[in-house]
Amino acid sequence: MARIELTGIQKRWGNVWGVRDVNIDIADQELIVFLGPSGCGKTTTMRMIAGLEDPTEGQVIMDGEVMNDIDARDRDVAMVFQGYALYPNMTIYENIRFPLRMRSVPRSEQDRLVREAADMVELGDLLDRKPSALSGGQRQRAALARAIVRQPQMFLMDEPLSNLDAKLRQAMRVQIKHLQRQLKITTVYVTHDQIEAMTLADRIVIMEGGLIQQIGTPDQIYSDPANTFVAGFIGAPPMNLIEGQVKDNRFQSAGVTLPDLPISWDGPVTLGVRPEDCRVAADGGHLIGQVYGVEPTGDMTYLTLKAGDRLIEVKADRDYRSDLDVTCHVTFDPQRLYFFDPKTGQRIR
């Protein structure tokens, strides 16, 4: 059982802000992902949950108990670090056993628990090796084993996969999610990779500049973004954001014309449309542009159009091909258009 609440958390070093205002309520057994660009305060927030950093303001509450004054080693959270942080002078076996030893688990228990944890991450054969004799993926699994061995109240994982190559990253991602479901331990997972966030999370917390931009399930974050930052961060390629003018319920921008808007608005507006909600049409359409680039990927083709001095991404059929500078018509899915106030970046509903 571990429910974590962060209320009014701020972190400042002198006049450098780490985190400006963070409020999150993490449910028991939830897998929550902090997502945001580098420097947005993800690690800082996580370190405050671990007790490795003291909040300047606000409270860290665990199962109703304020944890601010409780030392990291008494919080019973296990952390997996980006650089693995395996103890270099110890074997993998000793590494995994270390937290048990520190918590005075009976000696007779230790061996069994270490082997169970190692088996869970398929590391049973490598227990006698030193960390330096393992590959990146194996080290990652050793770090995981060290975290799961003592069945903590909570897992904290700080970009645990970012040092692995793409293929391994996907395999480990599945394994982490599987382990988390199996062990039913509340987990905070930090990443700057939106695919990782979408695939792993029960809920995603999107951060930027030390502030939370949106909290929601992956579906909510994808289909109902709160502002242009979230809209532009999620999706590959991300949502097209097109600045234009609304007049008489009609959106107008270089190469783009949209009648019958679902919003009542007048003046400058930012239109958001995802590449996957665009369709190449024979003629007419909402967008007319020149073909700027065609990138086949196998299962689809990325088409980049130039309208005015703006580039717009479209996901076209897998067999779509075109010469450059050809005029191309595109229609948008009218159910999936997003409008944002260009001054605040907030969604207009």
Next chain:
Amino acid sequence: MASQRRKRGQNRVVRYLILGSWALFCLVPVIWFLSIGLRPRTEIITPQPIYVPTLSLDAWNMIWSDWPMGSYLRNSVLAIVGSVAIDLVLAIPAAYSLSRYTYRGREDIGFYILSTRMMAPAIVAIPIFFLFRNMGLLDTIWALMLIYAAINLSVVTWIIRSYMMDIPQELEDAARTDGASDLRILWEIIIPAVLPGIITAAVIAMIFAINEFLFTLLIASTKNAYTMSVALANFTGGSDGVIYNAIALVAFLAFVPIFVVVVAIQKHLSRGLTMGAVKG
């Protein structure tokens, strides 16, 4: 292909020639010492240098029978080992504190420690003499241990600190979340990780200590506390005149153990010596 291979071979010959001559240049004094130490007194001062002397163990026998060489050796070893032990016990926690905790004046403290090396030792020679006299430690190896430890403490702290600064913060954070106390972290994580640095620092301290002369001369007045370095100077006095072959032999014998240790750890040593400088 063949010509290329020949060229490689030639390059290697040239390289060994250059390195070999440099090594010879550096080693000549050492070889010359050994050669003087192993010849009779009559062959030392001659109008023509004698390159191939008569082998003689006169000096060897003399240093053991006429002088308390055993005491000198024991004093040296005890004073040096003791001083290095004191240094490590004090320097390791100090270095850890300087490398990890942030507190007001941390950088200054680091600098103060190092600045103790910047002063000419002669300046404090007289006060130190009186200090040890008042403590009743004159002419004891305890005084030598303390003074060697004091001289080397700054360098030892500085070297160990720079190794500790290379340990990623993550490693300590991991240990802390795993439930380890500060002392545990120091003992089980930090010290094993900086062991090469600790060994380097210890060897550098040993070299300084074995060569220490001024304070030893001041403190030691009999074989109770004479070390090899001061004993060497004593061969020059007395009614026998200057006994060059004994001096040379003792100097050579004092050189050998350090030489062996340095060769054994030379990979770490160069890093230890340059590190404080580049990392600041």
